[in-house]
Amino acid sequence: MATLKRKSEAVDHDALVKAASEINDLMYEPGKGIKLKAEDAKIIADLKTAAKDFDPEDEISNATTAVLISIGAFGEKAAKSQKPVKKEKEEEPEEEPEEEPEEEPEEEPEEEPEEEPEEEEETDIAKIIMKASKLSEMKKLVEANATFTKLRKKIDTYQGLAGTRELKAAMYKIAGVTEPPKTVRVKKEKKPPYSRMRAFAEVVGKNAGKSVKLETLMKEADAAYMEKHGESKSNANETRRAWVGIYDVLVPLGFISVSDENVVIVKGVASQLK
Numbered sequence: 157m158a159t160l161k162r163k164s165e166a167v168d169h170d171a172l173v174k175a176a177s178e179i180n181d182l183m184y185e186p187g188k189g190i191k192l193k194a195e196d197a198k199i200i201a202d203l204k205t206a207a208k209d210f211d212p213e214d215e216i217s218n219a220t221t222a223v224l225i226s227i228g229a230f231g232e233k234a235a236k237s238q239k240p241v242k243k244e245k246e247e248e249p250e251e252e253p254e255e256e257p258e259e260e261p262e263e264e265p266e267e268e269p270e271e272e273p274e275e276e277e278e279t280d281i282a283k284i285i286m287k288a289s290k291l292s293e294m295k296k297l298v299e300a301n302a303t304f305t306k307l308r309k310k311i312d313t314y315q316g317l318a319g320t321r322e323l324k325a326a327m328y329k330i331a332g333v334t335e336p337p338k339t340v341r342v343k344k345e346k347k348p349p350y351s352r353m354r355a356f357a358e359v360v361g362k363n364a365g366k367s368v369k370l371e372t373l374m375k376e377a378d379a380a381y382m383e384k385h386g387e388s389k390s391n392a393n394e395t396r397r398a399w400v401g402i403y404d405v406l407v408p409l410g411f412i413s414v415s416d417e418n419v420v421i422v423k424g425v426a427s428q429l430k
Contacts, residue, residue: 167226167408172199175223178216179206183316185292204229209318226408281331291320294327303331352398355381360402360412360419361426367418374399 173192176199180189183206190202207229210216216224281303288294295311298304304327314323328335356377363373378395382388406412411425 167196167200167223168404169196171219171223171404171408172196172203175220176203178220179203182216183209200227203227206316209316222405222409226410282328282333282336285324285327285331285333286336288324291315291323294320294323298323298327306330350381350384352377352381352394353401355384356398356402360406360421364421364425365423367420370399370414370417370419373419 176190176192180192183189190199190206192199194202203224204227207224284297284301285294288297291314295314298307298311307323307326307330311323314320325335356373358380359373359376362376374392374395377398378390378392381395382390403412403414406425407414409428411422411428413420
C-alpha cells in the first residue's frame, strides 16, 4: 500500500480557515475579524492574537481547540462552555368565555366584560440585558434604549469576547441592577457510537511508544471494529478512510508521525485519546 505523505510541520490550510471562521462568528461583527483568504502565516498570527481574549467560559469546538494547540496559541486545556440564555416562552392569550343566552325575557342590565390585561412590553431592564447574548445585540440595545445613552459615544471600543463581557457589565451598572450569577449546568455525558476512528484511536493508544507497520494498525483497528459490532466481514475501504481521519487529527498534534510504512506513536498518547 502506498504511503500517505502529508506535511506534519504545519496545520492544514483548510483546518486554519475553519478555525478562523469559527473565531470570527464568535468574536467579531460581520465584515470584521480574521481574513480567511490571507496567507497561512497571517491567519495563524491573527488566531494567536484572538486567543488572548479567550475566557475559560467561552465555548469553541474540539477541532478549533486542536488547531490553536498545534499553532501554540495556548496549552492543551478545553474552554468551559458558556450557555446562551434561553428565550422565555410567550404566554398564550386566554380565550374569552362564550356568553350564554338569557333565559328570561326581561332585559337585565348587561355587565361589562372584564378586559383582559394587555401584554406589557418587557420593562425589566435586567431581563432585557440578559437576553442580549451577542455583542451586536448589545450594541443595538444601547442605541435603542435611552437608559444607555452614556455608552453610545464609546460603543465602538467594545470588541471581541472581552468587549462582550465588559459591555454587558457596564450596561448592568448603568441600569443600577446586579448582574445575575452565571449558572453552571452539568451535561449528561452521552457515549459516542463506536466508530472506525474510535477503533483506530484505541489501537494507537495500545501501541504508544512504539513504531508499528501501518498495515498492522489497520488490521487491528478493523478487527476491533468488527468485534464491537459483531461483524465478520472486513471492510478495507472504510478502514482506510478512518486512517485518513485519524491521521488528520493526530499528526498536527504531534501524537504520531509516519515514515515509509511505519507509524511512530509517542509515549503517553493513550491518555490523550480517551
